[in-house]
Amino acid sequence: MGNRRAGSCFPYNKVMTSFPTRRNTVVLTAVVFLLAVFAWAGWANWEYRRQAAERAAAANQQGMLVPATDGGIPIYNSPLQGRPAPAFTLDNLSGQKVSLENYRGKAVLVNFWATWCGPCIIETPWLVELRNKYAAQGFEILGIDTEGDDAQPSDKAAWAKDQAAAAKVVTQMKMPYPVLLGGDSLSQRYGGLDDLPASFFVDRKGTVIAASVGLTSESDIEGNIRKALGD
């Protein structure tokens, strides 16, 4: 390369005589810089995934269905387990307001269902039988119709359609307990899982003592009712 700009302030002579060392320093600096970039990228990737996982879990908000270890019915981990059941007021099929608070002192099964849900229709005769069996001990079921159409009372046509569909099923299945409309607005506060049926067993003090999602069995449901009654 040779000397450059003789007489300048920068010691080019010194630099040029030690040029191979200078080149190696440049290469090594570049390598260290690349390593730093890789390390940062790796950390940033890990941090992003960790935060995404935290958001997804949102431990206080979302219920999670976890496959059972024995291959049986998935276990539902509800964020409401052991906590007060969220209060609500919904319209029944006659347009009257019904609140969960009205049932304080009773054991309540808050049951999310829909007219188009096959498993819900299958479990309804069990619910009817168990409600009739335990009503005298202070047990009630609130059937929360969750049609998934986000119908609001203000949308009279959609609301009337949902009401008619629910009333038909109530008559066919001889449901003796209150059926309330507008479950879409409530499901988020009850754990956010869209799956139906979803059942929340509330004791006499208003605490959720058990929760399940999906079709289980009549004996499972009865066991949870007895727990809610304090048996």
Add this chain to the structure above:
Amino acid sequence: MARMKTPMKAVAIAFVAWVAFVAFAAHAQVLKSAAEDRVLATTDEVKYMYPAQASVAAGKPTAIALHFLIRQGLHINSHTPSEEELIPTTLSFPDGSGVRLDAATYPPGVTYTLPADPSLKLSVYTGELIIQARVVATAGSHAVKATLHFQACDNRVCLPPKSIDVPINVIGK
């Protein structure tokens, strides 16, 4: 001699660093996949597979076979479900897209019963679903987002009714 080897050393260090980064990223990916396996996913119940594009004679009704895949373990009601309350699978095309759905031909459903109640007979689709969409397109290229509306369940739970986009580029020639 020492000066000649240093650049090679630098290359070796860079290579090792790259391998370490890739291994770290792959490990993070594996952890994430394992976490996802533990939750029953509620996305991708039904996916539109193909075609992405179809050429038809402009102004003439032409059938396009639309292929969908229903996630394993799930079923959706057929276009003619067994009960009035059940939500049928329907295909629709938006107005004003230059492509009109003249008629959709749906396959017949398969009779399906839930293990918990064999008396409840359902008419459903599972696995691959092919809907013949007979369309009429004006001349030109039309990027259309048709819609498939359906409601999916497995043997124990039902998911809410849902619509997915069916993106297809229809070229009228």
